[in-house]
Amino acid sequence: MNALRRGARNAFRNAMRSVGVVVILGVAIALSISMLIARGAVDAKISAVRSSTGNTITVSPAGFFAGQGGGTPLTTAQVTGLLSVPNVTAVQASLSERLSSTQTNLTSPTLAGSLGQRFGGFAGGASGSAGSLSVPIRVTGTNSPGTSLVGGANGGGTEKLTAGVAFSATSHADVAIVGADLATKNDLKVGSTFRAWGATITVVGIYDAGSTFANAGVLMPLATVQRLASAANQVTGATVTVNSLGNVSGAVSAITKKLGTAADVTSTQATVQSQLAPLNSVKTISTYTLIGAVVGAAVILLLSMLMIVRERRREIGVLKALGATNRSVASQFVAESTTFTVLGALVGGLVGVLISSPLTSALVSASGGASPTGFVRSGGGFTGAGTGFTPPAGAGGALGFRGFRGISNTLSQLHTSASWSTLAFALLAALVIAAFGSTVASATVTRVRPAEVLRSE
Amino acid sequence: MLSVxxxxxxxxxDGGEVHAVRDVNFRAGDGEMVAIVGASGSGKSTLLSLLGLLDAPDDGSIEMNGTQLAHLDAQGRTRYRSRQVGFVFQSFNLIPNLSAKENVKLALEFADWPKEDRDARAEAMLAMVGLGGEKGNRRPSKLSGGEQQRVAIARAFAAQPQLILADEPTGSLDRATGQKIVELLRNAASTLKTTVLVVTHDEKVAQQADRRLEIEDGVLTEIA
Structure with missing residues (x-):
C-alpha cells in the first residue's frame, strides 16, 4: 500500500469527521457551481438581450411618436446630416402618414371597434360617424425597403415579402408594398393599383408580418409620400445605425447635441441597459459568492487538515522514524485532502446542478429582474438588425417600447445549464481547494521531527 | 558491529545548556542484546535518538559495520533508518487503521523491499513473533497489548536491520507479557544476528541482556 492509497484510506478513518468535512465542502462547492451556472445564465441572457437590441438609434421629432403627439417634423437635411456623426454608418428616414377614406379607395382590414371609436377623433384619423367609423390606412414612407422585409417595419413580427419585390431606396415612383391583410381586404395583388392623395399607386409587393396591425399598413418610397402628402422634406422618424454596440451611447449624445431640442433621440441599448441592471447585479453577486465559496471551501479544508495533522503528529513522527521521507508522508496527507475534495466535489457538483435553476431564479427575483408590467404583445420585433429592410423610424421606434417591456418580462426566464466548462471549473476549483487545503498541512508535516516520538514516550 | x-x-x-549525552563510548556486536538503564532525564532517550539518527550529535562518531553515520545529511539519515534501524516503542505506535500485516509491510515499503516479496515477508515476521494466520489481518485495536508489541517487533525486524532500538518495550505490559517480549527480542537478535539496544528502567529486563550499561547525567558506564 503506497502513500497515496494510505492517504485516501485515512480520509475514512474518522467517519463522523469525514462526513462533516465532505458535507461542508460539498455545500461550498455546490454553492460555487450554482453561482457559476447562474453567472453563465445571466451572462448569456445579457449578451442575448444586448445583441438583440442592435446598434441602432431612433430619432423622432420632439413630441411626436408613432403617429401620435404633436410637434414639428424633422427635415430631410437634418436627418441626412446625421451621417456626419462619428461612428454612424447609415441613416434610414421615414415619414408616417394616414390616408382617410376621402384620400384613398382602400378600406382598412381592421374594424374600428371600441378602441377606434375612442381614439378616432384625431386629425387624419378615423372618419365617419360613430356608427360607421373607419380606421385610416397607415402609410410609411421609407428610403430603406430592402428586398427582405425583416425587422418589424410595420408593427410586430418579422415581415417577409410574400409576393413581388421591394422598391429601391431612392425611388420616386408611385408604388407601394402592402400588408397581407390590407391586400386581401381590398383584393390587391402585385400589379394592382389603388388611389392615394389623388394619385394612382401600383402595388409592387405584398408582405406578411404575422400581426393584424402590421398587415394593415402600406410602405411607399419616402420621396413619393413626401410629394403626394404635401410633406416635402419632412421626416417623422429616422433609424440611425452605429458601427458597434459600444459606440451607441456616444452616438446618442452626439445626435442629441446636433439636433438639439428639435428631436427626441432614444437608443434601445440605453433603455435595455437600465432593464439589465438587475441582471448585472445578480452577475456581480454570483461572482463574489463564487469566489467566497471556493475560498471558504479551501479554508475549511485547510483547517480540517491542520487539525488532522496536529492529531497525528505522533504518527507522523513514527512514520519518519521508520524511514518515511517527508515527501512520502506529505503526499499521504495530500491524498487525504484530495479524497475529501473529490467527494465534496461529487456531492457539491450534483447538488449545485440541481439547485442552480431555482437559486438563479430566486436571485433574479430578489434583484428585481422579474417585473412584468401588464400585457405585453410578444414577438414585437423592435430591432433594426437583420438583413435588408430595417424598420422605418417611428413605426419601429414605437414598437421599441413594447420590445423593452418584452425584455423586462423575460429577464427572469433564464436558461441554466451545466456545460463542460462548468464541469472543468468544478474540477479546477476542487484542485485549487485540495492544493490550498493540503499545502499548509504538508508544510507542517515536514516540520515534525521524528525524535519527538521518542521524547513523548 | 555498532561502535560509538x-x-x-x-x-x-530556559535553565541554560543541558549536556544530555557526554562522551559516550561503547560497542555492541551483531546478535548482542545490550540493556541501557537509567533514571528519567538521564539521557536515555537522547542517546537512542542519536543512535537511531533521529537527531544529529554535536560531535563524536557512530559507526555501523565500518560505515560512519554521525554526519549523514537528512536524506542519508532517512535512508539509514529505513534500512538499518528498527524501532520498538513503549506504546507500540502501530498505525491504527492498518492491519497488523499492513503495519509490518509499512517498514518494508520504506526500505524499498520488492513489492512482490512484502506479503510473504510480513507473514513470516508475524509468524516469527507468534501472530500467524488470521491475527495478521486484525487492526491494532483488536489485539492485546502484548500482541501489539509483537507486531511492533515484527515491524522492527522486517527489513533485516542491523540495529534494533527498543525504548522501554515492556513499559506498557504486565510482567509476564513483558518477559515474553524480552525473550522474543533476545531470540530475534540472536537468530537474525541483529544488535539490540534496550533502554529500560526495569532491572529484571536489563538482567536478561548480554551486557548492561548505565547512563547517568549523560555519562554511560558499563555495569559489571
Missing part, C-alpha cells in the same frame, strides 16, 4: 565514540549532545533550555 566520544558522542556528545547538548540542548539549550
Amino acid at each position: 565514540e566520544n558522542l556528545n549532545k547538548s540542548f539549550k533550555s
Whole structure:
C-alpha cells in the first residue's frame, strides 16, 4: 500500500469527521457551481438581450411618436446630416402618414371597434360617424425597403415579402408594398393599383408580418409620400445605425447635441441597459459568492487538515522514524485532502446542478429582474438588425417600447445549464481547494521531527 | 558491529545548556542484546535518538559495520533508518487503521523491499513473533497489548536491520507479557544476528541482556 492509497484510506478513518468535512465542502462547492451556472445564465441572457437590441438609434421629432403627439417634423437635411456623426454608418428616414377614406379607395382590414371609436377623433384619423367609423390606412414612407422585409417595419413580427419585390431606396415612383391583410381586404395583388392623395399607386409587393396591425399598413418610397402628402422634406422618424454596440451611447449624445431640442433621440441599448441592471447585479453577486465559496471551501479544508495533522503528529513522527521521507508522508496527507475534495466535489457538483435553476431564479427575483408590467404583445420585433429592410423610424421606434417591456418580462426566464466548462471549473476549483487545503498541512508535516516520538514516550 | 565514540549532545533550555549525552563510548556486536538503564532525564532517550539518527550529535562518531553515520545529511539519515534501524516503542505506535500485516509491510515499503516479496515477508515476521494466520489481518485495536508489541517487533525486524532500538518495550505490559517480549527480542537478535539496544528502567529486563550499561547525567558506564 503506497502513500497515496494510505492517504485516501485515512480520509475514512474518522467517519463522523469525514462526513462533516465532505458535507461542508460539498455545500461550498455546490454553492460555487450554482453561482457559476447562474453567472453563465445571466451572462448569456445579457449578451442575448444586448445583441438583440442592435446598434441602432431612433430619432423622432420632439413630441411626436408613432403617429401620435404633436410637434414639428424633422427635415430631410437634418436627418441626412446625421451621417456626419462619428461612428454612424447609415441613416434610414421615414415619414408616417394616414390616408382617410376621402384620400384613398382602400378600406382598412381592421374594424374600428371600441378602441377606434375612442381614439378616432384625431386629425387624419378615423372618419365617419360613430356608427360607421373607419380606421385610416397607415402609410410609411421609407428610403430603406430592402428586398427582405425583416425587422418589424410595420408593427410586430418579422415581415417577409410574400409576393413581388421591394422598391429601391431612392425611388420616386408611385408604388407601394402592402400588408397581407390590407391586400386581401381590398383584393390587391402585385400589379394592382389603388388611389392615394389623388394619385394612382401600383402595388409592387405584398408582405406578411404575422400581426393584424402590421398587415394593415402600406410602405411607399419616402420621396413619393413626401410629394403626394404635401410633406416635402419632412421626416417623422429616422433609424440611425452605429458601427458597434459600444459606440451607441456616444452616438446618442452626439445626435442629441446636433439636433438639439428639435428631436427626441432614444437608443434601445440605453433603455435595455437600465432593464439589465438587475441582471448585472445578480452577475456581480454570483461572482463574489463564487469566489467566497471556493475560498471558504479551501479554508475549511485547510483547517480540517491542520487539525488532522496536529492529531497525528505522533504518527507522523513514527512514520519518519521508520524511514518515511517527508515527501512520502506529505503526499499521504495530500491524498487525504484530495479524497475529501473529490467527494465534496461529487456531492457539491450534483447538488449545485440541481439547485442552480431555482437559486438563479430566486436571485433574479430578489434583484428585481422579474417585473412584468401588464400585457405585453410578444414577438414585437423592435430591432433594426437583420438583413435588408430595417424598420422605418417611428413605426419601429414605437414598437421599441413594447420590445423593452418584452425584455423586462423575460429577464427572469433564464436558461441554466451545466456545460463542460462548468464541469472543468468544478474540477479546477476542487484542485485549487485540495492544493490550498493540503499545502499548509504538508508544510507542517515536514516540520515534525521524528525524535519527538521518542521524547513523548 | 555498532561502535560509538566520544558522542556528545547538548540542548539549550530556559535553565541554560543541558549536556544530555557526554562522551559516550561503547560497542555492541551483531546478535548482542545490550540493556541501557537509567533514571528519567538521564539521557536515555537522547542517546537512542542519536543512535537511531533521529537527531544529529554535536560531535563524536557512530559507526555501523565500518560505515560512519554521525554526519549523514537528512536524506542519508532517512535512508539509514529505513534500512538499518528498527524501532520498538513503549506504546507500540502501530498505525491504527492498518492491519497488523499492513503495519509490518509499512517498514518494508520504506526500505524499498520488492513489492512482490512484502506479503510473504510480513507473514513470516508475524509468524516469527507468534501472530500467524488470521491475527495478521486484525487492526491494532483488536489485539492485546502484548500482541501489539509483537507486531511492533515484527515491524522492527522486517527489513533485516542491523540495529534494533527498543525504548522501554515492556513499559506498557504486565510482567509476564513483558518477559515474553524480552525473550522474543533476545531470540530475534540472536537468530537474525541483529544488535539490540534496550533502554529500560526495569532491572529484571536489563538482567536478561548480554551486557548492561548505565547512563547517568549523560555519562554511560558499563555495569559489571
